[in-house]
Amino acid sequence: MIFQLIGWIGAFFFILSYFLLSKGIWKQEEVKYHVFNLLGAVCLMINAMHFSDHANLAVNGVWACIALMALYKCWTSYFRSKS
8 A cells, every 4th residue: 555655646646747838837957846756756656666567667657766966967057157
């Protein structure tokens, strides 16, 4: 039951972040957009590990890596602009 809830929370993070991006409320360059994508991917990875869903685990692992790379870019841009 808890792993299903974690999966639904992950789906919520993905859907909400994409909805807010599509509506123009969030921008692709914003940290919160990438954080929500990372949280969604991590939640869905936990769910996939529990249910041995290897394809879902692989896709969300890649999604998490993309989100981490985007966050790294956001943070380096932020610190570059401060110096």
